Amino acid sequence: MKKIKVRQLDLFYGDIQALKKVDMDIEENSVMALIGPSGCGKSTFIRTLNRMNDLIDCVKITGEVILDNQDIYKDIDPIELRKRVGMVFQKPNPFPMTIFDNIAYGPRIHGIYSKKKLNEIVERSLTAAVLWDEVKDRLNSSALGLSGGQQQRLCIARTLAIEPEVILMDEPTSALDPISTMKIEELIDQLKHKYTIVIVTHNMQQAGRVADYTSFFLNGEIIETGPTEEIFYNPKDKRTEDYITGRFG
Numbered sequence: 001m002k003k004i005k006v007r008q009l010d011l012f013y014g015d016i017q018a019l020k021k022v023d024m025d026i027e028e029n030s031v032m033a034l035i036g037p038s039g040c041g042k043s044t045f046i047r048t049l050n051r052m053n054d055l056i057d058c059v060k061i062t063g064e065v066i067l068d069n070q071d072i073y074k075d076i077d078p079i080e081l082r083k084r085v086g087m088v089f090q091k092p093n094p095f096p097m098t099i100f101d102n103i104a105y106g107p108r109i110h111g112i113y114s115k116k117k118l119n120e121i122v123e124r125s126l127t128a129a130v131l132w133d134e135v136k137d138r139l140n141s142s143a144l145g146l147s148g149g150q151q152q153r154l155c156i157a158r159t160l161a162i163e164p165e166v167i168l169m170d171e172p173t174s175a176l177d178p179i180s181t182m183k184i185e186e187l188i189d190q191l192k193h194k195y196t197i198v199i200v201t202h203n204m205q206q207a208g209r210v211a212d213y214t215s216f217f218l219n220g221e222i223i224e225t226g227p228t229e230e231i232f233y234n235p236k237d238k239r240t241e242d243y244i245t246g247r248f249g
C-alpha cells in the first residue's frame with residue numbers, strides 16, 4: 001500500500017526553485033532513501049513531508065503531498081501532521097533535560113501526565129530504539145551526558161514516543177562513528193516493520209544497506225526512483241549511473 005503520494009510538487013525559496021514537479025510514491029513499511037549531489041533538494045524535499053518548510057517565510061509550495069488519503073497541506077493541521085510524521089535530524093539534538101523527560105516531552109504535550117503511562121512509554125520507546133539496556137539505570141541523568149550515538153538513538157526514541165506512522169531521517173548518521181552508524185542502520189531495519197521511513201543519505205553504501213527503494217535527485221528534480229538494487233545495478237538513466245559510479249557529485 002502507498003503511504004505517501006507526492007504529485008507535481010514545486011517549491012520556491014523566493015525566486016529560486018528548489019523542487020521541480022516532484023512525483024513520488026512511498027510504500028508503507030518500507031525504507032525510501034533520497035540520494036543526490038549537494039544542493040539537489042533532498043533536505044528540502046524530506047522537509048515538505050511534514051511541512052517543516054512552512055516555518056521559512058519566503059517558501060512557496062504547490063502540488064500535493066497525500067498521506068493515506070489526506071492532502072497534508074489542505075486536510076491536516078500541522079500539529080497533528082507532525083505527530084503522525086516524526087523527524088530525526090543530522091545532528092543529535094536532545095533537549096537539555098533528563099533522559100526520561102526527553103522521551104516524556106512529546107506525550108506530555110499531547111496530554112499524557114499519568115506517571116504509570118509515561119513510565120510505560122519511556123520504557124517502550126527506549127526499548128524500540130535499542131537504548132533501554134544502556135540507560136535504564138540513569139533515566140534521571142541529563143541526556144547531554146550520553147555519547148553521540150546514544151543521543152541519536154534517544155532522538156529516535158523521542159520520535160517513537162509520540163507513535164508516528166512515518167519517520168523522516170535527514171542524514172541521521174553523518175555525525176556518528178561507524179559502530180553507532182551500524183546500530184542506527186540495524187534499528188532502521190527493525191523499525192520499518194512498524195513504520196514507513198524516508199532517509200536522506202550521502203552514503204551510498206548506507207542506501208544500499210538500508211533502503212528498499214532509492215530516489216535519485218538532481219537540480220531539484222527526481223531523475224529516477226525504484227527498488228534500490230535497480231537504481232544501483234541497473235539504472236535506467238545515464239545520469240543516475242554516472243552518480244552511482246562516482247563520476248560526479
Ligand SMILES: Nc1ncnc2c1ncn2[C@@H]1O[C@H](COP(=O)(O)OP(=O)(O)OP(=O)(O)O)[C@@H](O)[C@H]1O
Pocket residue numbers: 013016018036037038039040041042043044045056
Ligand atoms: N532556507 C533557504 N533559503 C533559500 N534557499 C535555500 C534554503 N534552504 C535551501 N536552499 C537552497 O535550495 C537548494 C536545495 O537545498 P537542499 O538543502 O534541499 O539540498 P540538499 O540536496 O539537501 O543538499 P545537501 O546534500 O548539501 O544537504 C539549494 O540551492 C539551497 O541553496
